Amino acid sequence: AIAEELGHVTYSNFMKDYYKLLSNCCEENHGEIYQIAGDGAFITWKTSSCKHKARPVDMFFDFSECLERTTRRFLKRYGIVPSFKAGAHCGKVISTEVGNFGSEMAYHGDVLNTTSRIQNLCTRLGQEFLISEELYSMLPKPLPHDYMCKKEGFFELRGKKHEILIFSLQRPLTNLN
Numbered sequence: 001a002i003a004e005e006l007g008h009v010t011y012s013n014f015m016k017d018y019y020k021l022l023s024n025c026c027e028e029n030h031g032e033i034y035q036i037a038g039d040g041a042f043i044t045w046k047t048s049s050c051k052h053k054a055r056p057v058d059m060f061f062d063f064s065e066c067l068e069r070t071t072r073r074f075l076k077r078y079g080i081v082p083s084f085k086a087g088a089h090c091g092k093v094i095s096t097e098v099g100n101f102g103s104e105m106a107y108h109g110d111v112l113n114t115t116s117r118i119q120n121l122c123t124r125l126g127q128e129f130l131i132s133e134e135l136y137s138m139l140p141k142p143l144p145h146d147y148m149c150k151k152e153g154f155f156e157l158r159g160k161k162h163e164i165l166i167f168s169l170q171r172p173l174t175n176l177n
Helices: 002-006 008-028 055-069 071-078 110-125 133-138
Strands: 032-037 040-044 086-088 094-098 104-108 129-132 148-155 164-170
Touching (some): 002 008, 008 032, 008 055, 040 110, 055 071, 055 086, 055 129, 086 110, 110 129, 110 148, 110 164, 129 133, 133 164
Parallel strands (some): 086 129
Antiparallel strands (some): 032 040, 094 104, 129 164, 148 164
């Protein structure tokens, strides 16, 4: 809908500005953008780097704050402010080189599909950020920045044999007094 509203060239510039901010937040949180597909991105971390610091959680909320700080710039330039929802999960992936002409690295594994399915639950549950129990259990506690964690329940995700427990993470409300 945004592409249709802005037109091809303006939308391309909008996404370029959006991904520039995302890339900066990703680098600051030691993540790697594996793939950008349209208006979505897969960001990866080595599991070992997340056991002592909740990097995916920090990344999500750092990017949220970055978009909040740039609201006026996006409104002035494009008349619209970007928003996003995210899902996070952990597991093993296989990295392999694909293609006959030139090479491209591809990641394969159930973790990619599961992460995508978790992200798809965001709208249904009215949440911005959902994570799997598997990821939640390995992150250091307490979570950074006093984030509130809530069990959303068990969900049957397409392509999965068993239901998985999903948690939502939210920033605490700030006291306005």
